[in-house]
Each structure stands twice: as structure tokens, then as C-alpha cells.
Amino acid sequence: MYNIEMEDIDPEKTYDLIVLGGGPTAIGCAIYAARFALDVLVIGKIFGGLIATTHLVENYPGITSTSGQGLMEMFKDHMNSLHIPYITDEIRSIEKTSDYFILHSFFQKFKAKSVVIATGSERKKLGVTGEEEFAGKGVSYCATCDGPFYKDKTVCVIGGSDSAAKEALFLSQNVKKVYIIYRGEEIRAEPINKKRVKANQKIEIIYRTNIVEIKGDNNVRAVIFDNGTEFEIDGVFIEVGSNPNSDLAKHIGIKTNNKDEIIINRTSETNVPGVFAAGDVADAPFKQAITGVAEGVIAAYSAFDYVKKMNIEY
């Protein structure tokens, strides 16, 4: 990766654009920004983003089938071919001055005329007794990362989304049995994944059921259903959605909706001039890599337009 080190950062330099994030939205945005000849820097906490945690991506146009990690390797190659600088860091606050933005990480500060926030989201917790205690000891939020530890064991996936279905399908390759435990009447997976789940002998769906507690000794041993049943299990994979990483934005007065998503318009503008947002952190109802990339690309164009006008005024 065209990674730059902290010591290579000139704290007095003002970038045209700083893109926050290391997922598909941020990298898609940076690729377009570089091609618009903007002086762009990408700052991401962890390269790859959420998509890098899934084993199978079959809906990114032009790529029939790959892993999330594989997709992001392609993004990285594209970014490198344009010599886009990427720095691994976490931005903790944004400050607005009259002419530019100052972005603060723990040890460093960065200046930019415009900012794109593509910080995605964090996995939601289930919020039940035992979840925190057994995190990493049988409770997981990533089947691709932790699934291989459950060879020939019995596990459950909590949730009914397409992501939950895909997690169950991935786990079924290795484990003895996977239960999908879902509070609704019917899982909401893409039809192709729903069909795969239903045809998979190792997967069983338990509907209309909530987990109220996770129990164990050193590791998870059981979950308790809301009807009081104690259900023996070796691993619990929680896939109940995510919360947007929008705190940074809120601190500079950027408007969010009641789900804490950043409100953007069709040109990815926020209510604060010069700050744009895109991808899972923003307020689109349907969130995928391709939709995030599209919003990121629009944000790059809007930033280009903003910086061009700003330069004329100077």
C-alpha cells in the first residue's frame, strides 16, 4: 500500500481533501478525487472496512465472485496505481477554522480544505447478559474471522438479514450444526442466499425467538431463549445490524437522523459546507459496497467543485 508514515506528514500542509475511512466508500472516493487532480490524503483506522470481514461477495458488478478481502485488495491496487497516500490512524475530532478543517488524531493533526466522512459503522451489540463477559470466548461478531475455531461444534447466528444468512452459510462449511435464531417470521436474506440456507442440511432456523442471556463457564455453553428454554451451544455469532460512526460529525454540527446516520443530499453534501459524507455512515436506506462507492464518488466530485470555487475566491 502507498502507506505514508506519521513522520512524513507536514502538519502545516493543507490537503485539498482528506477522506476518512478505509472501506470501499473511502477508497472509491479517493480514486476519483485523485483523478480530479485533488491533493488527497486517506486516513483510515483499519484498511478494508466491514466488507473485508465477509467471505463471499457476489454482487459487485464486474466481479462475479470474490471474498470481501479479495475485493479490497483490488481497491488497494487501484489506489496504489494512482499513488494515493494512505495513513493508518484514527481521527478523534474535526475543527473548523475560517478557511479549512483541522483533523486531530491522538498524536497528529492534519489540515484540509474539504473532508469526506466515510467512517462506516460498528456492529451492534445484542445487549444481553453474558454478551460482554463471553466476547472472544464464544461470542463473536465476525464468522469469517472466528468461524475456523468452531470445527465440528454447534453454533448459532443471531439475526435474520442477508448478512446473517451469509454468516450461517460460511460457518456451515466447518461446524457440525448452525442454528439461525431470528425474532421475525421469515429471514430477510437475498432470495439466492435464502434458498442456499434452506437447502443446507447443517442449517436450521428457529423463528420468533429472542436470546435473553448467554451462559457458560470459561467459554459459552448455552443461550437462554425468551420462552425460558436453555439451549446448548458452543458459539454465538451476533449479526443484528450496526450503528453509524457519526460522533465526529455531530461535534461540528453536522445533522444526523434518528438512527445517528449523517444526513446527506444527492450530491453527498452535509449541512456543513466543505464536509461531505458517504456510505454506511450516511442516511441511505440500502447500504452495500456498491452504493457506498457511488456516494463516495459523488462526494469526490462535490469536493472537487467546492475546492475549485474556494481556489477562485482566493
Ligand SMILES: Cc1cc2nc3c(=O)[nH]c(=O)nc-3n(C[C@H](O)[C@H](O)[C@H](O)COP(=O)(O)OP(=O)(O)OC[C@H]3O[C@@H](n4cnc5c(N)ncnc54)[C@H](O)[C@@H]3O)c2cc1C
Ligand atoms: C457480514 C456482512 C456481509 C456483507 N456482504 C456484502 C456483500 O456481499 N456485498 C456488498 O456490497 N456489501 C456487503 N456488506 C455491506 C458492506 O460491508 C458495507 O455496506 C460496506 O463495507 C460499507 O462501506 P463503508 O466504506 O461505507 O464503511 P466500512 O466498510 O464500515 O468502512 C469504514 C472505515 O472507516 C474506518 N474508520 C471508522 N472510524 C474512523 C475514524 N474515526 N478515523 C479513521 N477511520 C475510521 C474503519 O476502520 C473502516 O475502515 C456486508 C456486510 C456484512 C456485515
